[in-house]
Amino acid sequence: MDLRSSLADAADLAAGTVVLVEGASDRCAIEAVARRQGHTLAGVAVVPMGGVTNLRHFLDLFADRRVAGLYDAGEEGYVRRVLASRGTDLSSAGIARLGFHACRADLEDELIRALGTPRVEELVEAAGDLRSLRRFQRQPAQQKRPLAGQLRRFIGTRSGRKSRYATLLADALDPARTPAPLDRLLAQL
Numbered sequence: 001m002d003l004r005s006s007l008a009d010a011a012d013l014a015a016g017t018v019v020l021v022e023g024a025s026d027r028c029a030i031e032a033v034a035r036r037q038g039h040t041l042a043g044v045a046v047v048p049m050g051g052v053t054n055l056r057h058f059l060d061l062f063a064d065r066r067v068a069g070l071y072d073a074g075e076e077g078y079v080r081r082v083l084a085s086r087g088t089d090l091s092s093a094g095i096a097r098l099g100f101h102a103c104r105a106d107l108e109d110e111l112i113r114a115l116g117t118p119r120v121e122e123l124v125e126a127a128g129d130l131r132s133l134r135r136f137q138r139q140p141a142q143q144k145r146p147l148a149g150q151l152r153r154f155i156g157t158r159s160g161r162k163s164r165y166a167t168l169l170a171d172a173l174d175p176a177r178t179p180a181p182l183d184r185l186l187a188q189l
Contacts, residue, residue, distance in 0.1 A: 021048055079095060
């Protein structure tokens with residue numbers, strides 16, 4: 001979906017609070033973790049932006065609402081510049097106080113670390129993808145990558161797989177082991 005269509009769809013949302021995320025898989029994970037923790041997202045819309053570089057457009061669209069979100073730590077400079085362009089000079093803690101929380105690599109990385117690689121491999125097997133994972137791991141580019149990195153990359157290799165696994169990983173997560181960025185985000189909603 002292109003930016004114009006995404007913005008047009010989002011403009012019709014009636015939610016008083018908007019959580020901005022990079023993509024659909026992030027929305028799936030947030031909704032699954034919220035459900036598992038007993039959080040109702042009534043009055044909250046989780047909106048995929050199609051990438052962090054669309055943040056400015058979505059902040060403009062939702063200027064009259066409470067906005068929060070997740071972003072990848074590698075994109076913090078960009079997030080800081082966009083938020084600072086609204087008149088605020090922000091440290092990492094300041095960004096978090098505004099409701100935006102950084103994931104180390106991305107949300108899938110956070111979920112994989114929280115579950116541990118043995119549990120993620122069990123989920124891959126239960127989903128019927130273990131054979132595909134093993135074939136993927138034999139690729140030369142994957143052989144020197146740590147298992148967590150292989151799993152993260154595998155999850156993102158096929159259309160629809162990232163959203164499917166975001167839900168599977170989040171549903172398997174013990175609420176007490178919720179990754180810190182996601183936990184802080186949900187606590188602010």
